[in-house]
Amino acid sequence: MEIIFSRDCDYEKIYLHLLECKDNFVPPLNERVELRDFAKKIHDNAITFCAIDNHNLVGLVSCYFNNGAYGFINHVSVLSKYKRLGIAIRLMEMCIDYALENSYSLLCLEVDSDNKAAIVLYTKVGFEIKDNNSNCIEMNKAINLEGLD
Template sequence: MLRHLQAHDDAFQPPLSSRVNLEDYSRKLFDNAVRFEAWVGNDLVGLVAIYCNSKDEDGAFVSNVSVLAGHAGKGIARRLMQFAIAHVVGLGFSSMHLEVDRRAVRAMHLYLALGFRPTAQSEDGSISMRLRI
C-alpha cells in the first residue's frame, strides 16, 4: 500500500506527502480502515479506504481514493467507491463523507455522480462532501 501511495502522491492536490507521513498513513489505513482494492498482477492500482467507526451523524469517512495514472479513466475509482457505498449500507450507516480539494475536478465529478453533495468549503480550498444513504 505504501508503494501505491508513493506512486500516486503527486496526483493529490496538494501532494499527499505534504499533509501526512506516507509510511504512517499507509500503516494506519492497513490497521484501521476498510479497504477496497484493484490489483493488476502484483501491483495495487486502485485503492479506496474508509473508516466505519461511527454510525451517528458523522457516518463513514472516506479517507483515500486513488488510482495510479496508467489506470485512470477506466472506471476503477467508480467501481471501488460503489463497493464501499454498498459495504457502508450493509453496515447500517446513514451517510458517508469525504474531503476533496476544489482543484481535483475529476474527483469532484466522480463524487457528484455518486450522489455526494458539498456541505462546506474551508479556507484552504478543501470541500467537504456527504452522501446520504
C-alpha cells in the same frame, strides 16, 4: 489486463501504491502526510477497497466506519496509467455498498477545492457538497436504508 476487486490490501502494497500515486494529489500527498505512517494507519484502522492488476495495487479507497452511524472516506487513488477505466467509480460503489450492507446512514469526505477531477468523481457517485470553505470542500452521501430488513 485483468483487474481484480477485493477488500484485502496488505500494508506493503498500500505503501507502494501511495508512493507511486503521491503526485496525483492536489497538493502532492507526501506534502501532507508521511507515506509510511499513512499506509500503516489505513492498513490498521480503515476498511479498504482495492483494485489489483498482476499482484499490484492500482486503485484504493479507504474508509473509517465510526460508531455505527457514518463512514469517513479518507483516501481515494488510482495509478495514472489505470485512470479512465472506471476503477475509482467501482471502488467508491464498493464502499457505498459496504455502508448500506452494514446499516451506515452517511458517508462523508473532504476534498481540496482545486481537485476538480475528484469533485466530479464524487458527484457522479452521489455525493453532494455540504460545506465549501476556501481550501476544502466537505461532501456527504446519504445512504438510503429504507426497505432493508
